[in-house]
Amino acid sequence: MTATVERADLGTERNQQLRDAVIVVVGLAVLGAVLGLVWAAWSPARPPGVELSAGTVQLNESESFAGADIRFVLITGVVGLLAGLLMWFRRDSRGPLVALALCVGGLAGAGLTALVGHIAGGGTNSGPPNTEIPHLALSVHLTGFYLFEALLASLVYSLLVAFAVADDLGRPDPVRDRMRPPPPQLIQPQYVVQYPWTDGDRPSLPQQDQFPPQDPSQGT
Numbered sequence: 214m215t216a217t218v219e220r221a222d223l224g225t226e227r228n229q230q231l232r233d234a235v236i237v238v239v240g241l242a243v244l245g246a247v248l249g250l251v252w253a254a255w256s257p258a259r260p261p262g263v264e265l266s267a268g269t270v271q272l273n274e275s276e277s278f279a280g281a282d283i284r285f286v287l288i289t290g291v292v293g294l295l296a297g298l299l300m301w302f303r304r305d306s307r308g309p310l311v312a313l314a315l316c317v318g319g320l321a322g323a324g325l326t327a328l329v330g331h332i333a334g335g336g337t338n339s340g341p342p343n344t345e346i347p348h349l350a351l352s353v354h355l356t357g358f359y360l361f362e363a364l365l366a367s368l369v370y371s372l373l374v375a376f377a378v379a380d381d382l383g384r385p386d387p388v389r390d391r392m393r394p395p396p397p398q399l400i401q402p403q404y405v406v407q408y409p410w411t412d413g414d415r416p417s418l419p420q421q422d423q424f425p426p427q428d429p430s431q432g433t
Contacts (some may be wrong), residue, residue, distance in 0.1 A: 234313065248326050249330040
């Protein structure tokens with residue numbers, strides 16, 4: 214019976230962690246799609262470019278490209294930092310599944326931020342050869358920035374795990390709590406009341422009723 218209850222508790226815990234991991238992935242993906250609109254609205258205007266041949270565009274050097282990438286890193290970095298912190302404070306979900314979910318969700322969220330921002334920002338990167346493109350599309354120029362959200366979320370979560378005091382990361386464990394022995398019962402000390410007018414070898418007033426009267430002459 215005990216083994217059956219333990220398996221049921223372990224199954225419930227795994228299901229809870231799996232549900233939370235799925236929620237993390239879906240939540241970061243949806244949030245990333247919404248933040249794509251923020252990135253498109255916040256990014257500076259792109260300068261025009263020249264279409265030299267099919268698929269080749271000569272870009273006019275401008276700080277707007279770096280500004281768009283920096284804003285993308287700021288948005289995804291804040292999301293990764295908050296995701297790692299929030300999931301650590303959820304004790305029931307601590308474990309490898311949540312760590313994996315932060316990686317997958319961070320990649321999905323950053324990808325959707327870039328995709329939605331690219332679509333919402335308008336513009337294009339193609340046109341007839343030797344023509345000027347007045348409005349280039351919004352895009353991430355350094356592809357390594359796609360990993361920033363997932364890396365930051367995993368780093369924050371891993372640091373909190375590394376500095377955790379308990380090996381079980383502070384998660385509630387019904388099986389462990391059930392098998393833990395009860396705390397020992399404290400024995401209350403017994404005190405004997407002594408009155409100043411009694412002798413230590415003679416019964417005190419509360420004790421005199423427990424003894425029969427004695428003849429003093431028998432003691433000599």
